[in-house]
């Protein structure tokens with residue numbers, strides 16, 4: 001390719017490349033901040049770096065440099081040389097914040113997520129799931145062998161689902177159903193929000209035993225233990241019968257098309273007449289639209305690559321969802337963006 005006639009790249013173009021190339025360093029800076037409890041130690045009012053270093057068991061000068069990098073990333077503010085306070089974005093790293101993303105940051109900067117990414121090119125070349133080669137097992141098998149990591153993953157998912165849990169109960173007509181099963185429902189945060197807003201509904205959280213480790217606690221906390229049960233199982237073998245709505249949020253993107261057809265096929269078989277499957281996932285446009293909620297700085301497309309590298313799944317277009325639903329005996333009746341929880345959409349499907 002010759003660039004002699006092309007417009008010259010300007011400073012902004014060079015900055016973009018530099019920022020992207022340094023992206024993994026920014027992620028590791030967040031990780032260090034979380035591990036050293038920097039945000040909890042700095043707090044809302046200006047505090048000196050030396051004091052923060054002493055409280056964290058760290059050296060003053062390196063701590064000052066870490067705090068300055070966090071200030072440059074928008075997570076802290078430096079008031080006078082060496083004194084810092086936490087910004088609203090930085091406060092989200094505090095485990096005590098009601099909308100905390102601390103576990104989310106820990107999980108997505110973990111070696112278990114990051115290591116296989118070093119071989120992304122290999123994954124693109126071979127089409128293989130690099131994680132399985134690097135770790136000698138698949139992602140969920142790896143989690144099953146490490147209860148601490150599995151707990152971190154569950155907590156990360158619970159923090160990631162918070163926006164959807166706030167938006168979904170009022171964005172869909174749950175009133176016409178009797179019982180909802182959340183397939184791959186994790187710690188129950190999403191179903192708890194739906195059941196709290198709809199007192200006539202009963203629910204089932206269906207997941208693996210590892211995925212359900214904290215679910216009874218969530219249901220207890222929301223006063224739902226009498227209205228919602230947990231069911232451990234494997235959605236590649238079956239999905240429990242008894243509900244008229246099967247909710248499937250951020251599960252299908254973990255799997256290949258054939259595996260998705262199996263999961264949806266089990267949901268289809270469990271459905272009574274008049275029953276519905278409600279998929280909650282981003283829906284990719286046919287062409288990347290840099291201005292859309294789905295593009296959101298690249299996160300959905302990076303999530304797509306993350307699925308390729310670590311799990312073997314993918315994000316999907318409407319046509320992709322139509323294909324897997326059709327193969328599972330379902331047809332899509334509506335696709336609606338979920339306001340307040342972009343880039344998620346509600347994909348409603350019924351037996352065809």
Ligand SMILES: C[S@@+](CC[C@H](N)C(=O)[O-])C[C@H]1O[C@@H](n2cnc3c(N)ncnc32)[C@H](O)[C@@H]1O
Nearest residue numbers: 157161184185186207208211233234235249250
């Ligand atoms: C990406 S998480 C999504 C969790 C939750 N729906 C959410 O949106 O936060 C995928 C979920 O699928 C569960 N899962 C993975 N393999 C499963 C299987 N074979 N059977 C049932 N659940 C499974 C995981 O334990 C996890 O809770």
